[in-house]
Amino acid sequence: MRIFLVVVTTFFLFAFMRNKETVNTKITVPPGTSFIKEGLYMDNYEVSNIAWQEFVAWVQKYDEDTAKYKQLQPDVTVWYALKVDAERYVNSYFSSNTFASYPVVGISYEQAKAFCQWRTERVNEMLQKTPGSTFKRIEYRLPTESEWEFAAAGKLDTTKYPYGSEQTLQKLKNKDVVRMFNCVYPEKDSLNDFQSNIMPVNFSKPNQYGMYNMIGNVAEMVSEKGLAKGGFYDLPLEYCKIKEQSAYKFPNRYLGFRCVCTIDNNFSNKQQKETSKKEKSEQSKKDKKKKTVGFEQEQ
16 A cells, blocks of 8 residues: 555544554544534544545455445546546546545445445444543444534534634735635635635635535535535535535535544443353353362262
8 A cells, every 4th residue: 555545544543444453542532533512523524535545445355345346436427527627537536646635526325325334343443452442332424414514613603604614715924815615706816826626625724623624625415315515616605605505416526525423322331231241141150160060079
């Protein structure tokens, strides 16, 4: 696996680790996420090409299922709808290092859910090998629309701040004024910025929860099938507000996703009870054996 792969994967804080050895780092939040509210965490970034590559590479290596591996490949033909430079994106967006840290697109709702399930399994394996972990079992999934909106608001009132930010433009030290979000601004011709089309997952300034690109860049699937939130890179800013909805039927060049993570607070208690029950059962068998042996000796 390329060195570049390892570097970019740090965005997700070991979320996709496959190391078979015990992990000694204490984990206080689910890998790749930030705390949103009690029991709920969300990815700081949209799921990237490099994360998806890790996913399909694992399936190819460990599942040894060629058909499944092919089914999980993004549909690169979605880029033919791009008006400029479409061929370049078709040929290199998913496979080139240039776009490794860009959001994965061209995937279906079902593929996104398969990723969430795979990530859940891999991270739970890691947590079981991690001493002192704050939690023992988690689940990654697509957020509900309400969960997504709550995180996108960034602790602000969406009635007053419909983009989850107190401003939509940012002034740089060199006095250039640039867009806060990767959307189409009405004053785009007067802005001196470099944004064009889709941008990396760590583009933009994070909101108060630490979430990047909740507004713009790519629309994000939620658990309600056919519904996406946040707008995207060639949609007017007005239609990228937190409360706005985008509909979709198929994979698209502007459609991606991020995961939320929930904690199974009862898992540790269940596990402890099962372990205790098993230990008591084993001890009972040992005690019976001792009594039997003692009786024979007395005879």
